[in-house]
Amino acid sequence: MVIRAEYIWIDGTEPTANVRSKTKILSNAVEGLDQLPIWGYDGSSTNQATGKDSDLVLQPVYYCPDPIRGGKDVLVLCEVLKTDMSPHPSNSRAVLRETVKRWADQEPIFGIEQEYTLFRGMRPLGFPENGGFPRPQGPYYCGVGADEIFGRPLVEAHLDACLRAGIAISGINAEVMPGQWEFQVGPVGPLEVSDQLWTARWLLHRIGEDYGISATLDPKPVRGDWNGAGAHTNFSTKAMRTSYDAVIAAAEALGRNALEHVRNYGFGIESRLTGSHETAPYDQFHYGVSDRGASVRIPWQVAREGKGYLEDRRPNANCDPYVVTRLITETCCSALA
Numbered sequence: 118m119v120i121r122a123e124y125i126w127i128d129g130t131e132p133t134a135n136v137r138s139k140t141k142i143l144s145n146a147v148e149g150l151d152q153l154p155i156w157g158y159d160g161s162s163t164n165q166a167t168g169k170d171s172d173l174v175l176q177p178v179y180y181c182p183d184p185i186r187g188g189k190d191v192l193v194l195c196e197v198l199k200t201d202m203s204p205h206p207s208n209s210r211a212v213l214r215e216t217v218k219r220w221a222d223q224e225p226i227f228g229i230e231q232e233y234t235l236f237r238g239m240r241p242l243g244f245p246e247n248g249g250f251p252r253p254q255g256p257y258y259c260g261v262g263a264d265e266i267f268g269r270p271l272v273e274a275h276l277d278a279c280l281r282a283g284i285a286i287s288g289i290n291a292e293v294m295p296g297q298w299e300f301q302v303g304p305v306g307p308l309e310v311s312d313q314l315w316t317a318r319w320l321l322h323r324i325g326e327d328y329g330i331s332a333t334l335d336p337k338p339v340r341g342d343w344n345g346a347g348a349h350t351n352f353s354t355k356a357m358r359t360s361y362d363a364v365i366a367a368a369e370a371l372g373r374n375a376l377e378h379v380r381n382y383g384f385g386i387e388s389r390l391t392g393s394h395e396t397a398p399y400d401q402f403h404y405g406v407s408d409r410g411a412s413v414r415i416p417w418q419v420a421r422e423g424k425g426y427l428e429d430r431r432p433n434a435n436c437d438p439y440v441v442t443r444l445i446t447e448t449c450c451s452a453l454a
Contacts, residue, residue, distance in 0.1 A: 129165035132384035153177035174198040179312040184281035209439040220450040228303030232346040235268040242267035243295025293344040311438035334435040337388040345389035346434035353426035368404040370452035375402040383433025
């Protein structure tokens with residue numbers, strides 16, 4: 118049986134990496150990760166190598182059914198290696214792997230809320246084609262109706278694709294700005310949530326091709342009095358899931374390491390974390406119960422039940438989840454050790 122395997126990887130574009138992919142034909146259906154061969158590509162065309170030494174290696178690390186092609190075809194997420202089989206400098210997943218091993222006994226799990234904005238051409242969906250702006254924010258969040266919601270067919274197609282792929286997608290909703298949406302992945306472990314989020318991002322961009330619509334992860338796609346786009350990150354450890362004191366200790370640890378986190382939570386974070394539009398200023402830190410203007414929110418249910426998780430509201434939509442989950446795991450698990 119001949120199948121198609123879509124090899125997906127993260128490139129070296131700065132300041133924000135992109136996903137790339139190409140198709141490999143395999144002679145048999147895949148029944149395990151070890152049946153997926155390594156492959157190669159031209160790193161000089163992805164901002165990861167020079168033309169004089171351009172070969173890079175794709176090492177499969179996660180695969181799932183291809184919901185677009187169907188059948189036995191698969192999507193294959195890969196780490197990028199150098200030809201000596203060591204991790205490429207752009208390979209942030211390899212660094213996360215070591216963090217996961219170090220703190221495995223604390224059983225960290227994550228859920229990431231990926232916001233994004235749909236564009237047709239140069240304007241977000243829902244913005245007048247002849248220029249100007251739509252009605253102010255208010256009716257769009259979780260709204261319904263053709264005068265308030267834009268792009269739902271693409272969003273539903275993406276949800277269906279993620280479900281068929283076996284991605285741990287846990288919900289979708291329209292967001293505060295017209296043409297802005299969110300999907301959530303998790304709760305699963307740090308590597309799992311990051312692998313699946315990157316795969317879900319690839320699916321979003323790929324399905325957008327069929328609709329002539331692009332999805333941007335820009336943290337502030339429209340300047341002015343409009344919400345930005347984040348990747349709110351929910352986190353817990355075994356201790357946090359049984360003790361409110363551990364939740365507070367994790368929140369306070371994030372505050373002590375706030376600057377390093379903000380620096381690595383996505384390019385353009387200053388444009389989004391302004392203190393307005395449900396954000397805390399990027400250069401300040403505070404946490405609070407049920408506070409969406411906080412850097413870190415503790416849900417009211419957690420405070421009432423005395424156990425649970427916290428939400429780091431600072432990561433940008435364009436963040437690298439491998440970096441975000443690594444930093445949160447290291448900061449919180451070391452404080453709880």
